[in-house]
Every structure is written in C-alpha cells, then in structure tokens.
Amino acid sequence: MYGSFDRHGREGEEVHLDLTEPETQDSDQGVLSPAFGRRQTPPINLANLVLGIASGLSILTIGVLVYAGTENHVRIPFYSPGNGRGSTNGNPDTHRHTQGIPQGRMIPIELPEYTSVEPPKVSYPTDGEFVTAVNDKLGVHGRHAKSGKKIIADWSATRIFLEFSGSTNVWADLRSANLTKYYSQKEEFWCPHYAKLYQRLNATNSAYCPYWFDVWDAYVDGKHTGTIRVDVSNEEIKKDPAKAIRAIASGLSKDQKHTLMLFKRTGPKKGGTIFGGFILAKGAKIHQANNPYRPNRRIEILGASEENGECALGVKSDFYSSLLESSVVSYGALLGEHFQADYHLTAMGSEGIVLASKPDSAPYLKYYKRTLYADAESSWNFTSFEADLVLVANGITDWGNVNNQTKFLPTFAEKFADLLEFVREQYPHAWIVMVPWKENQINGMKAGMEVYHARSKQSILNAASVPQNTDDRILLQVLKQENWPQIYRGCANHPGPLGHLNYALQIAPTIKDLLGWEVEYPDTPSFLHHPISSLRGKSNLNKNSAGEPLEDEQNDSTRSSLLNKLPLVVVLLTAFCGCCCLHGVCFIPHFFLALWHQILFILGLH
Secondary structure (H helix, E strand, O other): OOOOOOOOOOOHHHHHOOOOOOOOOOOOOOOOOOOOOOOOOOOHHHHHHHHHHHHHHHHHHHHHHHHOOOOOOOOOEEOOOOOOOEOOOOOOOOOOOOOOOOOOOOOOOOOOOOOOOOOOOOOOOOOOEEEEEOOOOOOOEEEOOOEEOEEEEEOOEEEEEEEEOOOOOOEEEEEOOOOHHHHHHOOHHHHHHHHHHHHHOOOOOOOOOOOOOOOEEEEEEOEEEEEEEEEOOOHHHHHHHHHHHEEEEEOOOOOOEEEEEEEEEOOOOOOOOEEEEEEOOOOOEEEOOOOOOOOOOOOEEOOHHHHHHHOOOOOOOOOOOOHHHHHOOOOOHHHHHOOOEEEEEEEEEEEEOOOOOOOOOHHHHHOOOOOOOOOOOOOOOHHOOOOOEEEOEEEEEEHHOOOHHHHHHHHHHHHHHHHHHHHHHHOOOOEEEEEEHHHHHHHHHHHHHHHHHHHHHHHHHHOOOOOOOOOOEEEEEEOOOOOHHHEEOOOOOOEOHHHHHHHHHHHHHHHHHHOOOOOOOOOOOOOOOOOOEEEEEOOOOOOEEEOOOOOHHHHHHHHHHHHHHHHHHHHHHHHHHHHHHHHOOOOOHHHHHHHHHHHHHHOOOO
C-alpha cells in the first residue's frame, strides 16, 4: 500500500515514516520511499492508477463541458436547401432561428421564406391552359366554399396545390370577395379607434387607419416566388378583367414537373378571396397533386390575432397592416408542416369567448361554426375534417376588454366550457390542448376546464348512475414568453417569426408525446419541406445581419447549457472527491504525481 495512504505495513506492522527527508538504503529489501513504498513494489497499484486516471478524465470532462457551455448551443438539425430561406431582401438571415427546444427533444423545425417577394411581371397567354379552381387534380386545404367553378376562402392558411409541367410561367385568378366591406363603411368608428390604438402603441408608420386586403404567397418547389396583394376592386376588374390575373412564378424549367402551393397568409377579416384558377402555357400538362400531409394527422388551431400571424412581420414601431400579417410563420402552420399534418386555422382577431372588442364583432363560437367567417348562412361540416389535435388559444380579447376580472371569471368559465363541449362533440377522440400565455387567460382557461369537467361528470352520472372518469384527453400547456428579447416580437406586442417558432418548439414535444407522431420529411416540397436533395445540418441562425451572435440569445443559451450540464458536473466532482476522501488524500495534484511515478516505473526510469 502507499505509505502515505495507510499507516500500517504488512501483516499489521506499524510503519513510521519520515516525511521530511527520503531514506536511501541499498539492500535486498529495496529502497523505502517515504511517498511510494518499496522499490520492488510498483509506485502505485492498479486500483489507484485507475482512480487517478478516472479523476483526471473527470476533471478534463468538466473542463470540456464548461468550455462547450460558452459556445453556440443552437445545435438543432434542420432541413436547409441553401436558398436563403427567411432572408430579408438578400441580407443575411436575421429571422431564421431554432432556439428553445427542451433538452432531449431534438425536434427540427425551421422557418420558411416569409418576407414579401415582388411577383413577376409577365403577361398571361390568352390561349394558355386554364385550370379551374374546382379541378379534381388540385389539392385544396383549409376551410373554403365552392361557388360554381370558383372557390371562396376567408379563413387564414388556406392552401391550394398544383402540380404541372410544360410551362415556364404560372398565373392565378385572384379577386376580392368584398366579404368585409363594412370595414370601410364604419370609418366613423374604425379610424378613431385605430388612431387611439396607434398612439398607445407608439407606432410611427403612416397608416393609422388601415386599408385591409388579402395577401397570398406563392411557393414553387419550396421556393418563394411571389407575394400577391388582392387589393384591386371588383369595379376595376369589371372594366378590365385582366387585372384579376396575377403572375405568381416565372423562369421555371419547362421539362421539369413542378409543385406549386398558393398560401393565404391573412386572416378572415381582410376581405376574403375568390380564386378562379390557374393559367399555364399552352400545351402544359396538369398532374394529380400529391397530398403533402400524412393520413390521420390533422390539427386545428383556435385562437385570435396571434394565431393568424397578425403583425408578425412588423417591428415595435409598426402598426397593423395586411402586409405585416402572415400565418405562414404562425406556430400552427409551422407545427402542421413540421409533422406533415393537415391543419386548419380557425382563428379570429378581436373575437372573444364572451366579449368582442369591436362593435361589429360577436363571440367567437358563432363564427367558428361557419364555413366562411363573413357568411352567416354557411355552416361548416366538421366531419370533413376530423381533427386529431385541437390547440385552443382563445381568451386574450376577453381579458383585454374587462374591468373587473374577478366578477368576469365565472362568466368566462361558463362560456369557455361551452366552447370545449362543442369542440369535444365535433372531435370525440381528439386531444384538446389549451395553450395560453397570459396569467388571466391561464386562470380563465383553468376555471373553464373545471366547469367543463364538472358538467361532464354530472352528465356521466346521469347516464350511467355510477362514477366514471371524465374527459382525460384535454390538458393545458402554458406557453412561455416573458423572457423573449424584442427580436422575437412583431408589432402591437404580437409574436414575430422567432416568437412563433419559439411557441412551436415549446408545443412540438407535447404533440410527439401525446400522439406519437414522428417526423419523416416527404418528397413533395412545400414552403417548409423540400425535396430529397435537401440536406440536414447544424443550425447557425442566432446571428444578426452582420453575422454576429445575438448577445441576449447567446447569454441565455450559455446559461441554459451550463445549467443543464450542472448535474453531470456535480456527479463527476462528487465521485472524484469521494475517491480522494476514501484514500485520505485531499490534494488534487497528488494523483498526477503518483501517475507520473507509475509511468517512470513502467519505463524503467525510476
């Protein structure tokens, strides 16, 4: 044994060591070293050699972990075709980001291209191939109504898919449905209302009284090819029908088969759109559009302006505008595209569960039952889209327009329970996940859920006369945003693209746990999923336009990483200290010295 580790010699004989001067004695018994024992005995035995090496490796590992904690920790795999998705006017990507995935949940999610792209200016051929909106080879997703050979859509995130070949350019027939004409008819309310809001938000852009119109984004083979403003009046179109035809893509390969997606990025209060169809070059071939979504994967998102991506493309000083709204970056769309799940956005700004913030609005449930928001006679057929997951984010409008919240809570709870009951009636087997973020919204949803469960329990008792479990496929997940830097936000305190992405990253693990949905990227490209040629890599999205790390995000990431690694560091340090205490050594350099002597002994240099 080591003289310094054990006070006893062999067979219990006490060994008295002089630790001040080493003894030197040549004999057959060898040299007694005060520190390491006799020469014929190795300077260090195997057990302690292993402990010494383990201790050294522990310290080395701790050092590596601490060093890694100061590096870029956004190491999230994602699909990137290298086409600059998310870029702003050709500048380096300032919006693409993957911060916020919980540890152990490496779920790749990426923002698509979302900044407005000027559509091509190409005249359409009068003898081209016209594909009507009701052509069976098109794929249409989202709530919509058919009117003759046209489609009318006002809910956000309506998507129309076309696959074709033989045409280098594509045009679309898009015109306003004038479904919300009363907006301009009530200027005596709207302009003063928005003027006050404009002042309260300290906005600086010029239009405090917005002019609403729908906006669509076109994507061909996953590439953003045009942003189309449906802002031409029907009176103008009657005089010149050509004004309804918009070029949405140009310069395509004539021999290649292309996949086009037309995405309605504005919400139901922006006027609605009549889609007449597509125009291709003469002789072009129309292929059957593949369904980009997997069967039995459907998500519905209920909510308000945030869920529509209202103000997402703005900055703090901006004010509400059609061009600053984009459900392309909304967390509902990101989750749907990520999980290859079809999705419906049935969200409406200014519509509360009980209260409405506008004189021409009404409680949300009234509109939720409609095919078209602005058509009171249209009744949505819920069996045509049976959701597997329903995300519920309502209530912000209510709690923002009430003075006495304590008195209002029971009323809200009853009405929110009505909404839950209706949703459960339509989707008996779906998971219902409430996703609030504001404290009073959270409390209101909890109270509403209690009322809902109480009603369900009573209904079961009345029917079966024996106690049974109430709805166990409903839960609440609080979304976190209190520590968001300003770059995560758009205008009017709404989430920006990074905020929506952060929401999606918070919700994605819940979806995976509840539904077991795995991610297998499809061959069919969309604005988020690209063909097989896409590559997985490491994200480097937490940088500013100069390519420098965002300080807030870097600090948050470093802090989070070190905290996540703290348990492992504590275990390693505890093991090391335990080994030291077990052998009576309290000096860290000791094992290095012992290891050095062992190396000399093995080399025969001792």
